[in-house]
Amino acid sequence: MNKILLKNINAFRSEDQKLENVDVLIEEDVIAAVESKLETEADDVRIIEAEGLTALPGLIDMHVHFREPGQEHKETIATGTKASARGGFTAAAAMPNTDPVIDKKALVESVYERAENKAKTHLYQVGAVTEESQGEELAEMGRMKEAGIVAVSDDGRPVMNSQVMRLAMEYAQTFDLPVISHAEDENLSAGGMVHEGYYSTLTGLKGIPGNAETIMVARDICLAEQTGCPLHIAHVSTADSVDLISRAKKRGVRVTCEATPHHFTLDHSLLPSYNTDLKVNPPLRSKEDVEAIKQGLADGIIDVIASDHAPHASEEKDVEFDYAPFGISGAETALGLVYTGLIDKGVIDRAKAVKCLSEKPAEILGVTKAEIKTGSPADLTLVAEDKSWQVDPKNFCSKGRNTPFKGRELKGKPVLTLVEGEIAWEEEI
Numbered sequence: 001m002n003k004i005l006l007k008n009i010n011a012f013r014s015e016d017q018k019l020e021n022v023d024v025l026i027e028e029d030v031i032a033a034v035e036s037k038l039e040t041e042a043d044d045v046r047i048i049e050a051e052g053l054t055a056l057p058g059l060i061d062m063h064v065h066f067r068e069p070g071q072e073h074k075e076t077i078a079t080g081t082k083a084s085a086r087g088g089f090t091a092a093a094a095m096p097n098t099d100p101v102i103d104k105k106a107l108v109e110s111v112y113e114r115a116e117n118k119a120k121t122h123l124y125q126v127g128a129v130t131e132e133s134q135g136e137e138l139a140e141m142g143r144m145k146e147a148g149i150v151a152v153s154d155d156g157r158p159v160m161n162s163q164v165m166r167l168a169m170e171y172a173q174t175f176d177l178p179v180i181s182h183a184e185d186e187n188l189s190a191g192g193m194v195h196e197g198y199y200s201t202l203t204g205l206k207g208i209p210g211n212a213e214t215i216m217v218a219r220d221i222c223l224a225e226q227t228g229c230p231l232h233i234a235h236v237s238t239a240d241s242v243d244l245i246s247r248a249k250k251r252g253v254r255v256t257c258e259a260t261p262h263h264f265t266l267d268h269s270l271l272p273s274y275n276t277d278l279k280v281n282p283p284l285r286s287k288e289d290v291e292a293i294k295q296g297l298a299d300g301i302i303d304v305i306a307s308d309h310a311p312h313a314s315e316e317k318d319v320e321f322d323y324a325p326f327g328i329s330g331a332e333t334a335l336g337l338v339y340t341g342l343i344d345k346g347v348i349d350r351a352k353a354v355k356c357l358s359e360k361p362a363e364i365l366g367v368t369k370a371e372i373k374t375g376s377p378a379d380l381t382l383v384a385e386d387k388s389w390q391v392d393p394k395n396f397c398s399k400g401r402n403t404p405f406k407g408r409e410l411k412g413k414p415v416l417t418l419v420e421g422e423i424a425w426e427e428e429i
C-alpha cells in the first residue's frame with residue numbers, strides 16, 4: 001500500500017483559511033489522517049520531513065494548451081501534465097484548439113484514453129463551442145458532456161457571430177456547461193500582434209486595441225444576462241474589462257473571469273526588445289491595465305488565476321515578431337509569479353491565492369475541490385514559500401521553452417506535487 005507521512009507541515013486548512021502545523025498521513029489515494037502528531041512504526045511508510053514547507057490543497061490550472069492530438073512537437077499530454085505537476089498543479093483543464101479541434105464525443109473520449117496512461121495530473125477536457133471552432137455550427141455539447149467535458153470554449157478564437165454565441169449559451173446551459181469566452185473582436189484586432197499604444201507606434205508592430213477585448217466582454221455579459229448561462233471570461237487583460245465584469249457581478253450576472261500571471265506581471269514597455277516570447281494573445285497591455293488586473297484580484301472581481309500555458313517549439317518562436325505564434329509557456333512559472341508578484345507584495349494573501357488557484361476553478365468547472373482533511377483525495381501542492389529560484393527554461397518539463405521570464409528571480413517554489421497520493425513531481429527539499 002502506498003503510504004506517505006508528511007511531518008511538521010504547515011497545512012492550509014479550508015475551514016479557517018489558515019495554516020496549521022500538522023502531520024498528514026496519506027494512504028493510497030486519500031488523506032487518511034491530519035493530526036498535530038502522527039507516529040508510525042510501519043516500515044512501508046515514506047516519511048517526509050516537511051518542516052518549513054507549506055501544503056496547499058491541490059491547485060487547478062483551468063486554462064492550458066497541451067497540443068495533443070496533432071501538434072505533439074509543441075507539447076503532449078505527458079509533457080504538459082508533467083509541466084503542470086512541476087508548477088504545483090494537481091489538475092489542468094485543456095483547451096480544445098488541438099488538431100483536430102475537440103468538438104466531438106469520440107475525440108473527448110480519445111483524449112481521456114490517452115490521459116489514462118500518460119497524464120501526471122488530473123486532466124479535464126474543454127469541448128469546442130462550435131464545430132472545428134469555426135464559429136458557425138454548434139458542436140455536439142451534450143454528447144461531449146457524456147464523455148466528461150467540463151466546459152465549452154473556442155479559445156484561440158472568438159465566437160464572432162453574436163447569434164451563434166447566444167444559441168451556444170442557451171444550448172450549453174441545458175447541459176450545465178459554462179461557456180469560456182476568448183473575448184476578441186477579430187475585426188478590431190485583425191493583423192495586430194501587440195497592445196495598441198505608445199509601444200506599438202515605437203516598434204512599428206501593428207496594434208490590438210484594448211477595445212477588441214472589452215467590446216466582446218460587454219457583448220458576452222449581455223448574452224449571459226439574457227440567457228442565464230454561466231459565462232467565464234478567459235485571460236482578462238484590460239482595466240475596462242475588469243470594470244464591466246465588476247458591474248455585471250453587482251447586477252447578479254453569472255459571470256466569472258481569470259487573469260494570467262503574465263498579464264498581472266508584464267506590460268507593453270518590454271516590446272522594444274522584439275522578443276517573440278512577449279508575443280501573446282491577448283497582448284501585454286499598459287501599466288494601468290496591469291494595475292487594474294492586480295486590483296481586480298485584490299477585490300475578488302477576478303475569480304481565477306490560470307496560466308494559459310501555450311507552448312510553442314523554439315524554431316516557431318525564433319523568427320521575426322510578425323511571424324511568431326502567440327503564446328507563453330506558463331505552467332512552471334505561474335505559482336512563483338503569484339508568490340512573488342502578488343502575495344509577497346501584499347496584493348492578495350495566501351487564502352485568496354488558494355481561492356484563485358484551487359477553490360474557484362473547481363467550483364466553475366464542477367470538479368472535485370481539494371481540501372486538506374481526513375477522507376479527501378490526496379491532491380496536495382507542497383511549496384517552499386521562502387525559497388528563491390531563477391527561471392531557467394532549460395529545466396522546463398514542458399517542451400515549450402517560450403517564456404519571457406527567463407532569468408527572473410522568483411520567490412516561492414513548488415517542490416512536491418501529490419496527485420491521488422502519487423508523487424507527480426518532486427525535487428530536493
Ligand SMILES: NC(=O)N[C@@H](CC(=O)O)C(=O)O
Pocket residue numbers: 065097155156157182279280281282308310311326327328
Ligand atoms: N494565448 C495565446 O497566446 N495562445 C493560445 C490561444 C489562446 O489562449 O487564445 C494558443 O493556443 O497558443
Ligand SMILES: [Zn+2]
Pocket residue numbers: 155156157182234235281282
Ligand atoms: Zn484565448
Ligand SMILES: [Zn+2]
Pocket residue numbers: 063064065095155156308310
Ligand atoms: Zn488559451
